[in-house]
Amino acid sequence: MSARPDFAAVRVEFGLPDGFPPEVLAEAARAAARPPSPGRLDATDLPLVTIDPPGSKDLDQAVGVSRDGDGFRVHYAIADLGAVVEPGGALDREVLRRGQTVYLPDGSVPLHPPVLSEDAASLLPDGPRAAVLWTIGLDAAGEVGSVDVRRAVVRSSARLDYAGVQADVDAGRVHPAIAALPELGRLRRALAVARGAIELELPEQEVLPDGDGGWTVQVRRRDEVEDWNAEISLLTGMAAGAMMLEGGAGLLRTLPAPDAGALGAFARTAAGLGFTVEPTVHAVAALLAGLPRDDAPALALRRAATTLLRGAGYTAFGDGVAPPEDPGHGGIGAPYAHVTAPLRRLVDRFGTEVCLALAAGEELPGPLRAALPTLPELMGASDATAAAVDRACVDRTEAALLAGRIGEEFAVIVLRPSTEDAAGEVYLVDPPVLARCEGPLPAGVTASVRLTEADPATGRITFSAAGS
Template sequence: MASLVIRTGRADLAFDGLRDEFGLRSAFPAAVLAEAEAAVSRSFGDRPDLTSIPLVTIDPPGAKDLDQALCVLKSGDGFTVHYAIADLGAFVTPGGALDAEVRQRGQTIYLPDGNVPLHPTVLSEGAASLLPGVTRPAVLWTFTCSADGVPVSVEVRRALVRSQAQFDYASVQASFDAGNPHPSVAALAEFGPLRRELARERGAIELQLPEQEIESNGSGWKLVTRPRALVDSWNAEISLMTGMAAASIMLEARCGILRTLPDPDAQAVGSLRRSAAALQVPWPADVSPGAFLAGLDASTPEALALFTDATRLLRGAGYSAFNGSVPEVVTHAGVAASYTHVTAPLRRLVDRFATEACLAITAGAELPSWLAEALPQLPSLMGASDSLAAKVDRAALDQVEAWVLAGRVGQEFEAVVLRAGDNDAEVFIADPPVLAKCAGKRLPEGERIRVRLDEADPAERRVRFTAG
């Protein structure tokens, strides 16, 4: 799709203002850097050498902080899935300066002109990253799965691994389309759809809303949306399977930390059903919200409106730490299963702790005292970090939207009404891809309308439309 590109090259079209506004620090204290540098020289020769497993990574182009490497193989009538995760526990000393710093940061914050990393880059883009062609310490999950994609055995252990190649989603998708995928991921085309079908059967809720992305053209910024490749969704299913397995391990041991989301309440489901009826989209009474949403054609305006409405189904996400007794809510409504984060420890604090819990439990050991003491602190640390990351993401998008549209006040655009209110609505404009407020009384959800740009203020990061 076409995108309007800013070509000014002006120094003020950068994001230092957001860093200042939100108190984001890219630099690390000297003591933290010294500890990270010292950790790089650690020896891991006592680990099992599993570098013969032909792992590969799939990440966005140019990524250096590589958390996961995978190998999916046919095995008889079923599958064997190897999933290696960067082992931050090998580098971070509990109670040290680095541990204290990353607890404050919570997660990597991504901005269009550079990220604010969770860990010093000597680790996150170096010694701990699963870069191709180098041996790395990792936590290796191995799943033996049946012909229908269900794990029948799960093993998690520390090991030495070596990624054979670094791919991006587009190149892997192109290899599948051409019929010549890499042998390490060839079975993903069969395994991924099986996992997707299992998710639909569980009632998992996935919202296929357009994702805005910000890209540089070398002298400015542009907004784009990208359709989600099949490989992207298949790869995500491997991560979800791992998070579900980790949650099961912790629940059985009655200690750990879960990512939770309450089931949608009847009011939210009823509202979505009324929206579907108003848009004349059939929804049989015996079909779950997740299955209904999965059956929509994401390219239609009616689907965009319903996906937006369905965000009400996914409210109240949090983290629940426990040790000795199981919490009241143990499932994640979006996943439709118990779930936790273990697959992105380079970029998210909680993954390291959840991984250490799984390793201790599966080894038949007590949780280390430092881990047991840290668990109750993690929900608030991650809650604050998630909130900050969401605010920064939204501010960056608002900023670029205002920059892109600043010279087009008074022009008209075609838009889809996503959600209507009494006096305004949320609309999506495809070109340039913008989500914005639009003044107008009870605009028809799911319909295409003409809107006029009334305001695009880069200083206030504000864009405003009126229905034409």
């Protein structure tokens, strides 16, 4: 049976905008027609490519990774929205209201009008493009040695996708622009574990067309290339965070490191699932990095690790406001700032402008200083909406897939046991469904459960232990 969830109802429920006001479209069209500002570094000779999902047009980043003596050199060109969006204008007000692009299976609700996000400001491989160019030098171990950021004109030589690049790597070839990406990517992944970065790597569900006019849910598999590419983005965000802290002004993406109590509780949960780990951040990071992806106890332990990553937010400082006492991001293991996706996320434009000013030794412009304190609340609300929309689309598709199967029994992996106060949580592998479950089932086992509820209108799904 084909699942036909109502994504239009999700858009209405969350008040997502339908199109842009005429004055915003007019301002975006004028901005799209302007040539790049003078005084930019001509970096059109740098070998750069974009790596994104197939069909993407909102290309935020173009990357080049090469050997540099015993070390490496990364060139990371980012779409320059700061040169496009006029502070206080109609476009600025609209993107402040939206916060970020919200993705639904049947189409996105973009942060910027497509004339910018999918054309003039996107780093498409069709000619010179204005960009903010990060140049990062690294040593043989993959550690940062130098950082430079400035406005430039760049030229992407190819629009690549993850599967294609992975196939090239597996075949022993790789585009010359990213010749050193596999080596540096692996080094940076190892350094992340050494920093104590806590990466959950839970199954990532996505809603896709089923080929029969409806929708289905699948687990999104990440290729190594996608992980390596993500490491370049994280590398740049960490360089930005360090620059902001040194300069005394900025906007960090923060997540408190887990405290001793949370680490101790996790170690006890791990022991109950058959794993031994010391209650330290570095030990937990190493354990999670080595777990299998689909094993039942491992999945339950990854789910338990979500309790270690609570309290994510944005922290602005400067103009007399001191940096936070703990400026780090527990999931990354270092201070970090969003600067690499300005087409899709509002805060990146402001973070980039801070870094450009600090790198040039200039004072932050008045409008930028005024905006920084307002962004944490705005982005927190936007992140919550985007996450809720994504969850609603997945939940309603799951429920639509299962709606005709009430009363059937399924084998599931128990991720979290039920308590007196809350139902447990189980994971059905095929189709990949995450749902609540009532009844006494221990975590980390495969159990038989009965489907008792599947409501496509709300996305609510409930299983019950088969024997209860």
